[in-house]
Amino acid sequence: MRTPYEVAVRAEAELGEGPAWDAAAGRLLWIDILGCRVHTYDPATGRRTTRRTEQHVGAVRPRAGGGLVLNLRDGVGLLDPEDGDAGGGFRWLRHEPVPGRRANDAAVAPDGSLWAGTMRYDEAPGGGTLSRLTGDGSAETVLDDVTVSNGTGWSPDGRLMYYVDTPTRRVDVFDHADGRVSGRRTLAVIEEGAGLPDGLTVDADGCVWVALWQGSAVRRYTPDGRLDWVVALPVPLVTACAFGGAGLSDLYVTTARTGLTGPPALAGSLFVVPGAGRGLPQPVFAG
Numbered sequence: 001m002r003t004p005y006e007v008a009v010r011a012e013a014e015l016g017e018g019p020a021w022d023a024a025a026g027r028l029l030w031i032d033i034l035g036c037r038v039h040t041y042d043p044a045t046g047r048r049t050t051r052r053t054e055q056h057v058g059a060v061r062p063r064a065g066g067g068l069v070l071n072l073r074d075g076v077g078l079l080d081p082e083d084g085d086a087g088g089g090f091r092w093l094r095h096e097p098v099p100g101r102r103a104n105d106a107a108v109a110p111d112g113s114l115w116a117g118t119m120r121y122d123e124a125p126g127g128g129t130l131s132r133l134t135g136d137g138s139a140e141t142v143l144d145d146v147t148v149s150n151g152t153g154w155s156p157d158g159r160l161m162y163y164v165d166t167p168t169r170r171v172d173v174f175d176h177a178d179g180r181v182s183g184r185r186t187l188a189v190i191e192e193g194a195g196l197p198d199g200l201t202v203d204a205d206g207c208v209w210v211a212l213w214q215g216s217a218v219r220r221y222t223p224d225g226r227l228d229w230v231v232a233l234p235v236p237l238v239t240a241c242a243f244g245g246a247g248l249s250d251l252y253v254t255t256a257r258t259g260l261t262g263p264p265a266l267a268g269s270l271f272v273v274p275g276a277g278r279g280l281p282q283p284v285f286a287g
Contacts, residue, residue, distance in 0.1 A: 005233060005271045008252060009041050009048060013268035016254035017199065018105060021244030021282060022062045028244050029060045029068070030254050030270060033104075038068070038079075041270065043245050051079075058103030062284045064112065064135075069093070069285040071103040071116045076133055078287060093137045093287055101127065105150045105199055105240070110158040112286030113179060115142065117149025123167075130163070132179055135286035142181060151200030151210060151240065155223070156280055162187065162208050164197045171197055171210055171221065187225045190215070199240025199254075204278035211238045211253065218253055220277075231276070235267040236260070243279020251276035 013032040020029045027042040038060050040049045059071040066081035074097035080089045098118075106116040113132050120127030128146040133139045143149075148166040154176065155162075161176040171188045174181035187208065190197050195215020202208055206223040216236050220229035237256040244252050250272050257267035 005231065005253070005273050007266060007269050008043065008272040009039070009270040010266065011039075011269050012257060013037070013039075013254070013270075014258045015239070015256045016268055016270065017239045017256070018059045019199075019240055019242040019244070019252045019254050019270070020059075020061050021242055021248065021252075021279070023281065024062065024066075024284075028242075028252055028270075029062070030252075031057050031060050032268075033058055033102075034258060038070070039270075043250070043272075056102050058117070059106035061106065061108050061114065064284045064286050069114060069287060071106040071114070073097070073102040076103075076114065076116055076137075094133060094139055104128070104148065105152065107152040107154075108283045108285050109161075109176075109179070110154055110283055111179060112283055114285050114287070115152050117146070117152070119146070119148045123148060125167070128165075133287075137287070150198050153200050153202040153208070155202060155206050156204060162200060162202060164200060164210065166196050166198060166213070169196060171200065171208060188221045188227070190219075195236075195238075198238065201240075201242045201251075202280060203243065204248075204280050207277075209241050209251065209277075211240050213237055213239060213256075218251070218273075231273055233271060235264050235269070237267065242282075243277065245272075245274075248279030248281065249277065250274050251279075 014035045015033040036053045038051045055073040068079040075095040104117045118128045126145040128149045130143040150164040161174045173187045175183040195212030198211040198213045200210040218231040253271040257263040
């Protein structure tokens with residue numbers, strides 16, 4: 001058990017999610033899905049920015065040419081850079097609204113493509129998807145019959161992809177090559193009473209760190225599926241995690257307060273576990 005967390009940003013995010021380290025800018029990106037906010041945090045200076053989006057935002061990631069890519073309710077959009085702030089002008093890369101559906105977690109693959117998840121607002125079984133988008137906006141569905149598309153990440157050599165469809169209670173692993181996945185199998189099952197798997201990240205040792213919604217924790221699993229580390233947190237709704245900071249050694253963790261009655265004081269804050277491990281440099285979106 002490891003518990004030396006710190007509060008990086010004290011906040012009251014309704015559904016804090018999707019931390020991602022922006023190496024070029026030296027800052028952490030994260031979002032409040034239901035609050036329609038994109039946040040940035042520079043741990044070296046403490047500088048923070050917030051930008052409102054016009055609709056629910058499921059994920060944010062850096063772009064190769066500067067600016068940000070957003071997984072939004074009605075599709076995937078681009079923010080152009082503007083003086084190093086949260087972003088400049090907005091434009092759609094792919095606009096395809098589906099009534100009753102919204103974006104959720106997304107990740108950038110080693111080839112620079114965006115793997116963007118969706119889900120139904122009512123969490124109807126099979127109502128979500130996981131799609132792969134290239135820099136020109138071309139898209140293909142990788143997985144359908146998904147309920148709550150969540151954490152996605154790749155092994156250090158890019159040959160494995162890890163994935164969470166939250167209600168399954170599983171962290172699954174696929175073989176990955178040339179933008180295709182196959183051979184789906186189970187890496188780990190989250191037992192009853194321990195919460196539900198949400199966002200994830202993969203470290204330089206190939207271990208998978210997964211946030212536990214209603215579980216007050218982040219767990220690390222070895223590449224063979226063995227649980228070997230638990231980070232306990234003082235709030236129940238732990239949503240996602242990512243390595244950042246100097247040397248990618250600090251683990252940042254987002255949390256939520258939605259639906260809680262009398263939420264704990266720190267619910268919705270951004271936490272950090274200094275020196276938690278060795279993160280992987282993350283690819284940026286090619287668009």
